[in-house]
Amino acid sequence: MxxxxxxxxxxxxxxxxxxxxxxxxxxxxxxxxxxxxxxxQNMSNNARVVPDLAGGMGEIGAAQYFQALAARAAPEVRMNPLLLKPEADTHSQVVLLGQVSAALTALPWRARSAQxxxxxxxxxxxxxxxxxxxxxxxxxxxxxxxxxxxxxxxxxxxxxxxxxxxxxxxxxxxxxxxxxxxxxxxxxxxxxxxxxxxxxxxxxxxxxxxxxxxxxxxxxxxxxxxxxxxxxxxxGLPEEDGVFDDRPVAAAQPLPVLQAKMASSEGVVSTSSYSKDSSLDRAPRRIAIVPYPRISNLDEFQPLKNLPGVQLTWARTPAQLAGADWIVLPGSKATAADLAWLRAQRLDAAIAAHAGQGGAVLGICGGLQMLGEALIDQHGVESQGEADGNVDGNAPGLGLLPLVTSFAPHKTVRRTQARFGPATGAWAPLAGVPVAGYEIHSGHTAQHPAMAAKGDVAHELIPHIAWQNTAGNVLGVYLHGLFEDAGVLQALFGAQAPTLDAAxxxxxxxxxxxxxxxxxxxxxxx
Known part of the structure; x- marks a missing residue:
């Protein structure tokens, strides 16, 4: 053939x-x-975990992952052999056939092609x-x-x-x-x-x-x-690389209007596209995502855009966070640099105020790391030089979870299946819910020992993957793909988004x- x-x-x-x-x-x-x-070659911080050629797991660009699903094929690293993941304005991490290559990352752009x-x-x-x-x-x-x-x-x-x-x-x-x-x-x-x-x-x-x-x-x-x-x-498809349109798909209107259209013969939305129950009455109406410069895996939020009654927006200023039911800190390819950006925009105080008033906060991967007490970078994984703003990878976190993250040169790349423990507060609907997703991160996160000695302990909902604060309104997870899991959507929103296959x-x-x-x-x- x-x-x-x-x-x-x-x-x-x-x-x-x-x-x-x-x-x-x-x-x-x-x-x-x-x-x-x-x-x-794809340049993107939107990546997915797929089988590599050595029997392990590797990364490819999200666009080729979804194209493989459209082709009814199993995604694998040959479909995107070279992935460049921008870490700063002047350099990118190079992933060859699913695995990070330090040697290629160190080469100038034009010198890579022959190799x-x-x-x-x-x-x-x-x-x-x-x-x-x-x-x-x-x-x-x-x-x-x-x-x-x-x-x-x-x-x-x-x-x-x-x-x-x-x-x-x-x-x-x-x-x-x-x-x-x-x-x-x-x-x-x-x-x-x-x-x-x-x-x-x-x-x-x-x-x-x-x-x-x-x-x-x-x-x-x-x-x-x-x-x-x-x-x-x-x-209905996840966004193209680096592009995000925050116009909602099904959620441009308040839920009662949407339901009226569903019931109308002239409606533009079919009831067959969604399953829903009364738990939508308690579901969040407005979810604000903070889009730092090196945001990663923005494609995982597409299902939220497809849900009825949910408004998904980017929030780049404190004013844009006002009125949000949830604040989401997404993944980042440069956690320390994006945390510094977040502080420069004065978003840190706005997020802390939201959490202090009982508002729900979710951190995913890099966002989880930001929510902790400290970032420790002994190996220079997150540090950036003068050309990229002299960012030190060692930094205080937002202090919303009593955790500390240490960065290591080795990257965790794997698919993960787990079950949430006894979640409480805003995230109580997740208690006992099984979830499947993927992990791509260099940091290792654990309880801050000094804070634990004082009685401030993060509640570990999934070992080494998910933690919640005592008040129950702040949740941090390493798992990407949370909102692509049908069980999670049903638990949190009482609804299902249209399937990718339909798109x-x-x-x-x-x-x-x-x-x-x-x-x-x-x-x-x-």
């Missing part, structure tokens, strides 16, 4: 490559084909040998001429896979036809022939008004515009309606 390859390139980041690749994965899977996604290309090519070749179709996602733009000599993710991959390419652009930004033409014009002559179709994404209005631009563009380039995809809000089906339906006849079949035909 040697898979046919279709590649999604973009005129820029955020053009729609990730979601279009996801939709294509489900489309080809629905044809009864064996499908795998691939992205040679990693053999592994990237081998991963792609192996996927092609095992599948009928490989859907490849590019990165940024293929016309970044300053990077072409060290390219390992766009044109070099397209050549290696002999891929047929679609070039997608975000028409909502304006200048879409110039973006498409300029990208095509900057490609080397042989690579232009790989572009089999232009795709206009995020279009609002009457597509007939685009004429005669698509025809003029085809005369200039020889490439047809093969699809016009509508602007969509609330497609994949809708995306496939959408592209099958939008693409010109025969276009989607062409890459896998004879």
């Amino acid at each position: 040697s898979a046919r390859c279709i590649m999604v390139l973009g005129t820029s980041s955020g053009a729609g490559k990730s979601w279009l690749a996801t939709a294509l994965c489900r489309h080809y899977a629905r044809q009864g084909l064996k499908v795998a996604p691939f992205k040679a 990693v290309w053999p592994q990237i090519a081998a991963a792609l070749d192996a996927l092609r040998a095992d599948n009928d179709v490989v859907v490849i996602e590019g990165a940024g733009s293929p016309a970044e001429i300053n990077l072409m000599d060290s390219d390992i993710v766009n044109l070099r991959v397209a050549r290696h896979a002999d891929a047929r390419c679609l070039l997608v652009t975000d028409i909502d930004r304006g200048g879409a036809f110039a973006h498409l033409y300029g990208t095509w014009a900057l490609l080397p002559e042989p690579e232009r022939a790989r572009i089999r179709g232009f795709v206009l994404n995020k279009f609002r209005g009457d597509a007939a008004l685009l004429a005669p631009a698509p025809e003029q563009l085809e005369r200039l380039t020889g490439v047809p515009t093969v699809a016009v995809l509508p602007m969509r809000f609330g497609h 994949f089906e809708r995306l496939a339906d959408e592209i099958e309606r939008a693409f010109a006849p025969g276009v989607l079949q062409a890459p896998i035909g004879p």
Whole structure:
């Protein structure tokens, strides 16, 4: 078997490559084909835990994880062989085939390509040998001429896979036809022939008004515009890397209005999308998430956006925390630096005031570490130099949990199943609830011994993973994926979000309606 390859390139980041690749994965899977996604290099702090090649666990970008699910394939490290996780403005942690590589992390950006290309090519070749179709996602733009000599993710991959390419652009930004033409014009002559179709994404209005631009563009380039995809809000997929739209999907309206629409024949929301019970009456209405500069795994909050009666917002200032039922401190790729940022925004005092008044606070992974009394960094894991603000990894925490975190060079990467112990207060609905998720962290957290001697003890709800304060309103967990667990959603909200599989089906339906006849079949035909 040697898979046919279709590649999604973009005129820029955020053009729609990730979601279009996801939709294509489900489309080809629905044809009864064996499908795998691939992205040679992903730069993102949104990562998922998957099997590696040595029988252990490793990390890949979240986008390829979800594309694998859309393809009805088991996610694994070959689907994203190189993952760059930004830790500061001037450097990223390099993850090769699921594992952190200190040697590659220390190399300059351009010096890495020669060393990693053999592994990237081998991963792609192996996927092609095992599948009928490989859907490849590019990165940024293929016309970044300053990077072409060290390219390992766009044109070099397209050549290696002999891929047929679609070039997608975000028409909502304006200048879409110039973006498409300029990208095509900057490609080397042989690579232009790989572009089999232009795709206009995020279009609002009457597509007939685009004429005669698509025809003029085809005369200039020889490439047809093969699809016009509508602007969509609330497609149900986790956010694209580094992008967060805090417009709610199902929760833009108060719950009574939403329920009225569900009951109406004219309603835009179907009752089949959700299961609900009377516990929604006590569920939080507004959840504020603090988005520090190095936030990680923001995709795990997508289910909250899909829940009825819940408003999910970013809070970057103390004023934006006002009125929140919950405050969530998410994961961080640079906990000490993000804690320093949080203090600089004076969010620390606002969070403490919220907790002091009995408001619920949840810290996940790096957020858990911030909630403790202290961060200890004897190995310099969290420290940053002058170029990145001279951040010391040793720092006092927010003091909302009597815990201390010590950072170590070795990273914990694993999937975890557990059961919550006797939770109390705001988090009492979690008591006894089984939960499945994943861990990606370098810190090790434990009870602060001096505080324990004085009687201030954190209540450990899951050994080494979850702790709660005595008052019951502050909870810290190392487990990512909490809100992707159906049991947790039911316990906390009395509701279930629409499934990811339903979102994949809708995306496939959408592209099958939008693409010109025969276009989607062409890459896998004879």
